[in-house]
Amino acid sequence: MAESTSTRCLLLVVLVGAAAGVASGITEGLLPNGNFEQVPDASQLNGTRVTGLPSWEISGFVEYIQSGQNQQDGMVLAVPEGAHAVRLGNDASIRQLLTGLSRRAFYSVTFSAARTCAQAEQLNVSAGPESGILPIQTVYTSSGWDSYSYAFRARHTTAWLTVHNTGVDEDPACGPLVDAFAIKTLNPPHREKGNLLKNGDFEDGPYVAPDNPWGLLVPPMDEDDVSPLPGWMIMSDTKSVRYVDAAHHKVPHGSYAVELVAGSECALLQEARTVAGRAYKLSFSVGDAGNGCAQPLAVRVSAAYSSQVVTHQSQGTGGSRRGELEFAAIADATRVVFQSANHYMKPDGTLCGPVVDDVSLVTVRKPAARRRVFM
Known part of the structure; x- marks a missing residue:
């Protein structure tokens, strides 16, 4: 009898501890210095090239860009969130250690990106061993900035989020601008009563910032990838669908829906x-x-x-x-x-x-x- 009671108490402690671990989790929203508004030290800047960023590690040719800055070709670089963004040159990358993750939990990372040079720019996004290629050559907004979503399943309580420009251009500084990195815990795909489909109303999905007017692109993925839109897959070579919210768009039902912006592709x-x-x-x-x-x-x-x-x-x-x-x-x-x-x-x-x-x-x-x- 005593042994049975002891076992039940131990099980209760384990369950309470597990629940507390899940509840503590991560904070939904911007990552630390996710919008790059914390200015690097002057010693870390050489013109626009930066050798260090608060809360981030960098590799390769990385530039710290101010909104309204001119390129050599006269193109004006705008910034969607705040006053600063980062440009990734040839084979350049930035990374941040995500902490407070729950093992086997699903997460989405969202960020904004703009193409500045080559037509076929793309970004390799990874969190731990999983990675995905996000094609950014198609522009879906008049500003030139689009917001993207990426998802992963945590294997450990920490993971390195890495964004890598895989392109190689004649101009080593040529590459995409990135900004406004945020994170959200996703609900595991599940069916509602009376529906054989999971997440049929699209209410479970990636983080949409309150000031995001154009929605989030959910890029194509392999069938084994974790979807930023739980339950759903996006099949294409380079095109995406757009996740829209009722705060900025007309939505037939609930708070979110999907806009098919790429035709039959x-x-x-x-x-x-x-x-x-x-x-x-x-x-x-x-x-x-x-x-x-x-x-x-x-x-x-x-x-x-x-x-x-x-x-x-x-x-x-x-x-x-x-x-x-x-x-x-x-x-x-x-x-x-x-x-x-x-x-x-x-x-x-x-x-x-x-x-x-x-x-x-x-x-x-x-x-x-x-x-x-x-x-």
């Missing part, structure tokens, strides 16, 4: 458990983000061998309509796929597209067959 998808031969109904909202994308916005949705195009007649001011697709599963897993049916642009020439939200997948119950009564 990018697909938003999720694999759901199904039973071969059984009937299912996929329901979803298609709308516009209220960002001036005033044209008929079409989404192509497919599952198993069934597909359908749903069009929302957008005035560019918001609004949405419901769409449905019924299909019969052909396997024990079915991929639900959303793609923009066309490429769309706003009057300023920036990319836009239909918004997808409030997605649910349910089993269709067929009515029972009538019994014939013989007299």
Whole structure:
């Protein structure tokens, strides 16, 4: 009896300790000096080139850029957050040690980036052993700055967040600008009651800063990568989808949705458990983000061998309509796929597209067959 009581007490202590560890966690929002507003010492600056940054370690040709600064070609460099940003030259990188992580927990890192030279610039982002390539050659905003998201699963309580410019240009200083690094703990992908899909309303997702007016790009990923949008994958070579919030955009349901900004070159998808031969109904909202994308916005949705195009007649001011697709599963897993049916642009020439939200997948119950009564 005493041994049983002792065991229960020990188990309680372990559980309380584990809960406290999870609760302590990391603070959601900007990383220490995530917006580079802490100015380096004068001894660490040689013109714009910097040899040290508060809270960061640097390697290679790194520049400390002030908003409004001119390049040699006359291009004015703007900064999206505060007055300073960092430019990564040839093979340059910055890194910061993330602490207070919970093992096996999911995290998203968000930051802003702008291309300044080459057309095919890209960044290698890693946290621990996992890494991902973020293509930044496509510009989705009129300012030239886009915000990106990256996700990882912690293996330990600390991890090095590293951002590396893998490019090599004739000008060693040529490379992307980066700014506004933030972090958020993600909920593990899970299904809500009555929905076979996980995170069907997109309420679980990466950190969106309160002053971010253009949303977050969720870049393409390998199937084994951790998604910044729990439950969902983005399949493409170089294109992204955009995660938008209700504070700055029109959202059909809840606080967040996904805008398909890359035409048919990018697909938003999720694999759901199904039973071969059984009937299912996929329901979803298609709308516009209220960002001036005033044209008929079409989404192509497919599952198993069934597909359908749903069009929302957008005035560019918001609004949405419901769409449905019924299909019969052909396997024990079915991929639900959303793609923009066309490429769309706003009057300023920036990319836009239909918004997808409030997605649910349910089993269709067929009515029972009538019994014939013989007299």
